[in-house]
Amino acid sequence: MYDIITVLAAEGPNGWFIPADPKELYYGGAAFLIVMALLSWKVLPVIKKGLNDSQQAMVDEGASADIALADAQKEEGDLRASLGDPQAEGKRLVAEAHEAANQLRLDSHAKTQQMVNDAWAKAQGDVVSLKTSVTSDLSGEVSTKALTAAEAIVANNLDGPAQTDLIEDYIQKVASA
Amino acid sequence: MSDNRVKGYAQAMLNVAQAEGNVTGISNEMFSVAQAVSSNEELRSTLTDNRIPANRRQQIVEDLLGGKASNATVGLVSMVVGAGRAGELPDIANALAAMAANQDGRQVATVRSAVPLSDDQQQRLAAALKQNTGQDIDLKVIVDESVMGGLVTTIGDTVIDGSVRSRLSKLRETL
Numbered sequence A: 001m002y003d004i005i006t007v008l009a010a011e012g013p014n015g016w017f018i019p020a021d022p023k024e025l026y027y028g029g030a031a032f033l034i035v036m037a038l039l040s041w042k043v044l045p046v047i048k049k050g051l052n053d054s055q056q057a058m059v060d061e062g063a064s065a066d067i068a069l070a071d072a073q074k075e076e077g078d079l080r081a082s083l084g085d086p087q088a089e090g091k092r093l094v095a096e097a098h099e100a101a102n103q104l105r106l107d108s109h110a111k112t113q114q115m116v117n118d119a120w121a122k123a124q125g126d127v128v129s130l131k132t133s134v135t136s137d138l139s140g141e142v143s144t145k146a147l148t149a150a151e152a153i154v155a156n157n158l159d160g161p162a163q164t165d166l167i168e169d170y171i172q173k174v175a176s177a
Numbered sequence B: 001m002s003d004n005r006v007k008g009y010a011q012a013m014l015n016v017a018q019a020e021g022n023v024t025g026i027s028n029e030m031f032s033v034a035q036a037v038s039s040n041e042e043l044r045s046t047l048t049d050n051r052i053p054a055n056r057r058q059q060i061v062e063d064l065l066g067g068k069a070s071n072a073t074v075g076l077v078s079m080v081v082g083a084g085r086a087g088e089l090p091d092i093a094n095a096l097a098a099m100a101a102n103q104d105g106r107q108v109a110t111v112r113s114a115v116p117l118s119d120d121q122q123q124r125l126a127a128a129l130k131q132n133t134g135q136d137i138d139l140k141v142i143v144d145e146s147v148m149g150g151l152v153t154t155i156g157d158t159v160i161d162g163s164v165r166s167r168l169s170k171l172r173e174t175l
Helices: A002-011 A023-083 A087-159 A162-177 B004-022 B025-041 B041-047 B054-065 B072-081 B086-103 B119-133 B165-173
Strands: B104-111 B136-143 B151-155 B158-161
Touching: A087 B165, A162 B119, A162 B151, B004 B025, B004 B072, B004 B086, B025 B041, B025 B072, B025 B086, B025 B136, B041 B054, B041 B086, B054 B072, B072 B086, B086 B104, B086 B136, B086 B165, B119 B136, B119 B151
Parallel strands: B104 B136
Antiparallel strands: B104 B151, B151 B158
């Protein structure tokens, strides 16, 4: 190998491939080896670690996707379970609506009946009260008219002799008391 | 007017009546004047109206009573009206009558009647009341048409009501 290089170097006037001084090859090879060693020592672990991290991230993302998929599937299952049979659910809702409407009707009827009963009782009480009041007023009016008539009759009959009789009667009662 | 003031006026009048030697006459006249003032709304409102000058009110009294009552009575009534106490004249007259009666050992009996009582009726009523109370009675008769008929006698705190009005009132209460 060295011979060939030496020959080539001797035959050619410093060509583009073979340097004029063969030692350059040695230096270049040594430098190359040094660079490669440095790369293997420092850079390659960094690159390897980066690749490993990237790979781990991809694995983690895959796991997260699996978990999300599992959650979605579970939620789907829950939703389907909650929905159950749509027709049966619809019938149930309609039945509930009917029941609520029926209860409302019953409540309304009872309330109306109670209002009617209260109004009837109040009306009866008012009638009794009004009857009592009218009777009392009428009685008072009759009494007033009777007294007015009595006073008028008495006043008309209280002439001189009647006054004298009343006074004499009074004197006799005082004297005999 | 307070009782003390009424009694004070009545006592002053009694002193004047005693000085005049006419206690019974002045007492009776004062009682009659007081009843007239009580029963006549126009006269009462005129004599108690403080917007009318006192001398004008006194002049009204003298014009009304002149020649109908003793000068002492006219003067006493004029004094009360001039002092602005015309509204209390009935109370003063009643107190004077009671004082005058007590002085002689008598008791005043106020009798309300729808018609005037004759002297004979008054004497017999006074005798009947004396029989009940044991005291001589000084009868004061007031004609009050609201009584309608019969009599209402008041002696002190005792009321003997035999009026038609009270009977009708009882009838009203019964009805």
